[in-house]
Amino acid sequence: MSAQIALGTTEQGLMYAIMVLGVYLTFRILNYADLSVDGSFTLGAGTAASLIVGGTDPWVATGMAFIAGTLAGLFTGILHTKFKITPLLSGILTMTALYSINLRVMGRANISLLGSQTVFSDFTKLPFMEEYGVLVLSLVSVLFLGSIIYFFLRTELGLALRATGDNELMIRSLGVNTDLMKILGLALSNGLVAFAGSFVAQNQEFADVSMGIGMIIAGLASVIIGEVLIGTSSIGRTIIAVICGGILYRVIIAVVLQLGLAPTDLKLITSIIVITALVSPSLRKKIASWR
Amino acid sequence: MLSVHQVLKIFNRGTINQKTALDNVNLELLQNDFVTVIGSNGAGKSTLLNAIAGNFMVDSGKISIESIEITRLPAHKRANLISRVFQDPLSGTAASMTIEENLIMAFRRGKVRRLRPAIGSKERDLFRLELEKLGLGLENRLTHRVSLLSGGQRQALTLLMATLQKPKLLLLDEHTAALDPKTAEKVLELTCGVTEQQQLTTLMITHNLDHALTFGNRTIMMHEGRVILDIKGIERNNMTISILLEMFEKASGSHMNTDRMILA
Amino acid sequence: MKKLLAFGLSLVLLLSLVGCGTANSTGNEEQKQLKIGIVQIVEHPALDGAREGFLETLKENGYEVGKNLTFDYQNAQGDQSILQSITQKFAAAKLDLVLAIATPSAQAMASASKDIPILITAVTDPVEAKLVNSMEKPGKNVTGTTDMNPIKEQFELMQKLVPTVKKVGIIYNAGEVNSQVQVAIAKKVATDLGLEVVEATVTTSADVLQASQSLVGKVDTIYVPTDNMVVSAAQSVVQVANKNKIPIISGESSVVDKGALATIGINYKMLGKQTGEMAIRVFKGEKPQDMPIEAQKEFDTVINQTTVDLFGITVPEDISKKAILVK
Numbered sequence: 087m088s089a090q091i092a093l094g095t096t097e098q099g100l101m102y103a104i105m106v107l108g109v110y111l112t113f114r115i116l117n118y119a120d121l122s123v124d125g126s127f128t129l130g131a132g133t134a135a136s137l138i139v140g141g142t143d144p145w146v147a148t149g150m151a152f153i154a155g156t157l158a159g160l161f162t163g164i165l166h167t168k169f170k171i172t173p174l175l176s177g178i179l180t181m182t183a184l185y186s187i188n189l190r191v192m193g194r195a196n197i198s199l200l201g202s203q204t205v206f207s208d209f210t211k212l213p214f215m216e217e218y219g220v221l222v223l224s225l226v227s228v229l230f231l232g233s234i235i236y237f238f239l240r241t242e243l244g245l246a247l248r249a250t251g252d253n254e255l256m257i258r259s260l261g262v263n264t265d266l267m268k269i270l271g272l273a274l275s276n277g278l279v280a281f282a283g284s285f286v287a288q289n290q291e292f293a294d295v296s297m298g299i300g301m302i303i304a305g306l307a308s309v310i311i312g313e314v315l316i317g318t319s320s321i322g323r324t325i326i327a328v329i330c331g332g333i334l335y336r337v338i339i340a341v342v343l344q345l346g347l348a349p350t351d352l353k354l355i356t357s358i359i360v361i362t363a364l365v366s367p368s369l370r371k372k373i374a375s376w377r
Numbered sequence: 378m379l380s381v382h383q384v385l386k387i388f389n390r391g392t393i394n395q396k397t398a399l400d401n402v403n404l405e406l407l408q409n410d411f412v413t414v415i416g417s418n419g420a421g422k423s424t425l426l427n428a429i430a431g432n433f434m435v436d437s438g439k440i441s442i443e444s445i446e447i448t449r450l451p452a453h454k455r456a457n458l459i460s461r462v463f464q465d466p467l468s469g470t471a472a473s474m475t476i477e478e479n480l481i482m483a484f485r486r487g488k489v490r491r492l493r494p495a496i497g498s499k500e501r502d503l504f505r506l507e508l509e510k511l512g513l514g515l516e517n518r519l520t521h522r523v524s525l526l527s528g529g530q531r532q533a534l535t536l537l538m539a540t541l542q543k544p545k546l547l548l549l550d551e552h553t554a555a556l557d558p559k560t561a562e563k564v565l566e567l568t569c570g571v572t573e574q575q576q577l578t579t580l581m582i583t584h585n586l587d588h589a590l591t592f593g594n595r596t597i598m599m600h601e602g603r604v605i606l607d608i609k610g611i612e613r614n615n616m617t618i619s620i621l622l623e624m625f626e627k628a629s630g631s632h633m634n635t636d637r638m639i640l641a
Numbered sequence: 642m643k644k645l646l647a648f649g650l651s652l653v654l655l656l657s658l659v660g661c662g663t664a665n666s667t668g669n670e671e672q673k674q675l676k677i678g679i680v681q682i683v684e685h686p687a688l689d690g691a692r693e694g695f696l697e698t699l700k701e702n703g704y705e706v707g708k709n710l711t712f713d714y715q716n717a718q719g720d721q722s723i724l725q726s727i728t729q730k731f732a733a734a735k736l737d738l739v740l741a742i743a744t745p746s747a748q749a750m751a752s753a754s755k756d757i758p759i760l761i762t763a764v765t766d767p768v769e770a771k772l773v774n775s776m777e778k779p780g781k782n783v784t785g786t787t788d789m790n791p792i793k794e795q796f797e798l799m800q801k802l803v804p805t806v807k808k809v810g811i812i813y814n815a816g817e818v819n820s821q822v823q824v825a826i827a828k829k830v831a832t833d834l835g836l837e838v839v840e841a842t843v844t845t846s847a848d849v850l851q852a853s854q855s856l857v858g859k860v861d862t863i864y865v866p867t868d869n870m871v872v873s874a875a876q877s878v879v880q881v882a883n884k885n886k887i888p889i890i891s892g893e894s895s896v897v898d899k900g901a902l903a904t905i906g907i908n909y910k911m912l913g914k915q916t917g918e919m920a921i922r923v924f925k926g927e928k929p930q931d932m933p934i935e936a937q938k939e940f941d942t943v944i945n946q947t948t949v950d951l952f953g954i955t956v957p958e959d960i961s962k963k964a965i966l967v968k
Contacts, residue, residue: 090729090732090733094732094733094753095726098725098729185844189816194818195815195816195817195820196744196745198748200748200751200752200771200772201771237494241490241491242492242495243491246482248471248478253471253472256470256471257471259430259452259461260456260483260485261453261454261456261488263453286722290748290752291752292749292770294721294745294748294818296719296721297722297745300723336726339726340729340730343726343730352720352723353720
């Protein structure tokens with residue numbers, strides 16, 4: 087019985103982990119607090135869903151979702167670099183604009199994908215894939231995207247991106263156009279978030295204009311939980327850490343539900359988990375110094 | 378090599394805080410000049426370096442390097458010509474990245490960043506060689522994060538990063554001021570070595586009058602946004618600190634706040 | 642060390658998921674315990690009312706907690722990703738029935754399980770949401786009740802109470818699909834009746850006051866559909882409307898309680914009860930795929946007497962006879 091929950095939770099966790107990768111790119115690598123995640127997640131879901139019910143091939147629809155996300159990131163980047171709007175405000179402005187844009191993209195507030203052809207419905211038709219198809223596809227996607235990010239961050243361009251978030255003055259004096267780097271990072275990040283949204287919509291078989299609400303909190307919590315538990319001693323390790331953090335976050339929610347705790351307490355518990363994750367390194371040091 | 382012509386920069390124009398930081402400054406540097414820059418606080422030394430580096434646009438005047446005019450170029454577009462080492466040892470390197478990653482970024486200074494893997498074994502060998510010369514044991518720590526290094530080590534690394542790819546002009550902004558005396562001495566030694574070896578054109582700001590006269594081949598003194606003294610050759614060789622101070626008073630008509638400088 | 646901690650924690654968590662499962666299955670087995678789940682997207686008077694009515698009917702028919710029934714009520718608090726986790730849990734728990742309240746909850750549950758009988762309520766258009774193949778023959782494991790507003794009857798009531806009406810203002814949240822559906826129907830009904838519609842949309846409950854004010858001077862009456870957001874901020878609409886002598890016709894009775902003029906419509910508690918009756922039929926063996934989606938059979942006319950007096954309206958006798966009066 088609960089092997090089913092474990093399976094479903096892991097599948098979910100892997101899809102949301104793609105979103106967490108995106109959040110990691112902006113919050114950690116670029117050191118940019120991008121709050122438009124709630125909006126771009128829904129943008130991805132809505133774009134894919136409306137294309138799918140219109141008859142588009144689901145993989146093409148998913149690809150378009152990714153592109154839509156990159157455009158949202160581009161918009162935020164331009165607001166910040168060209169119009170000098172602060173990072174926080176530019177993300178909020180994009181998120182606000184996306185609310186209306188998402189409604190237009192979807193044409194309505196809710197699109198049902200029950201009975202439609204999705205990447206998952208296609209994949210589970212393959213041999214051996216009926217029961218574990220969703221898990222396999224999600225896992226492969228996460229590993230693929232994670233690897234791309236890993237190799238990208240070790241290229242010259244990737245190093246320049248990382249340096250932009252670490253020491254902007256330095257990398258500028260080394261000849262890098264940091265405005266361009268920020269736009270690139272934001273576009274990539276929101277593309278990943280939108281991709282995740284399209285996967286989630288196809289898995290749950292509907293897209294709703296409110297489905298992005300709470301994503302940024304989930305993303306941040308996942309990044310922090312992963313970093314604290316697995317460590318950040320290298321880029322590769324950190325990427326694995328945030329992916330695991332995404333999965334773990336969903337597992338924690340499922341456990342909380344299983345334990346029969348009131349759903350109203352869920353958000354409080356999320357806060358407690360993140361606070362614990364943040365405080366534990368310094369707490370451990372304090373305890374060690376007492377001895 | 379470097380030509381600064383009638384450069385003017387006024388900050389906070391029209392307000393109570395208006396300040397003429399650079400007052401129609403003129404300066405010509407020849408190839409291989411090592412110029413030390415001294416002056417009291419607020420004289421415009423750092424502002425001059427920032428103007429040359431492109432951290433802000435000047436109000437009027439011309440700046441050229443080897444007859445390429447750079448006055449209107451943004452900082453990142455001047456990067457292939459100019460290298461800098463800042464006063465804060467932490468600001469010249471990316472703390473979360475490794476030594477070799479920092480070095481490779483500096484190695485590609487001014488070049489377009491591509492999607493190819495950043496570091497190859499050829500570059501690593503080169504870095505090891507160069508790091509050995511610093512004598513700090515860093516050649517064995519290529520994959521260590523820069524945040525693990527001390528201030529002095531980071532400054533030495535920044536210096537190496539600034540000269541890996543030979544710049545047309547090297548700007549040093551009190552780059553030893555925040556280091557302890559022993560490390561400062563070491564870094565200055567390295568500075569001397571590399572500028573001589575690579576025949577670099579250098580502008581070095583320092584508060585230490587002794588260093589100012591010992592290092593390099595030319596010394597300029599700034600006051601209230603202008604260059605008031607420019608000495609080289611025999612005149613400079615025979616210069617002492619007390620005569621320098623006397624000349625300052627004569628040229629500027631005021632006493633220089635000397636404690637920090639003499640005790641530096 | 643950290644790696645060990647991480648692995649250990651994940652292992653413990655996953656095992657506890659499995660462990661919880663096995664612990665539950667060795668529960669008491671004396672009499673046939675019916676296990677049902679209730680999933681609701683958000684707290685809201687109408688949705689809560691439907692749930693209460695549902696449980697009431699079960700109780701009246703002998704299905705009681707402690708006797709032969711256990712139920713697990715989960716509310717997603719507006720977070721749709723939590724909705725996913727809830728429906729997954731229900732799907733894995735091999736429940737005898739799930740009550741899904743509101744469209745996102747129903748869609749999530751229908752996606753999570755294709756076998757467990759799912760009863761939906763407070764879903765305006767089950768066909769559009771692809772929950773069922775058709776209203777008469779659902780064809781899948783989903784059936785239940787729709788809260789589709791009798792909008793035509795409501796506009797007709799409006800004309801009877803306010804004969805001089807020409808322009809009708811409608812305030813709604815464009816992000817709620819139920820509202821979009823209702824507004825589309827309302828516009829058609831209005832045209833048929835010779836009325837003009839002026840729309841005002843909101844995105845947060847705080848916008849409702851301003852949206853109401855924007856209609857002053859432009860409309861003769863205001864129509865409030867069964868929109869979660871606007872209904873939760875009904876006070877704002879009533880305040881503005883009553884001050885400016887604009888009668889409100891609403892899609893459901895809670896707004897009339899707050900001061901709107903009248904409604905003829907869904908009583909969510911009754912709807913919940915009706916859904917409860919369908920649930921009992923499922924317990925007795927009927928299959929959801931053959932049970933048509935039901936709409937509320939008899940509508941309530943609810944009129945607010947205080948508002949009637951305030952506006953000086955004469956209520957035609959045939960209406961006042963059947964109406965429930967509130968103050």
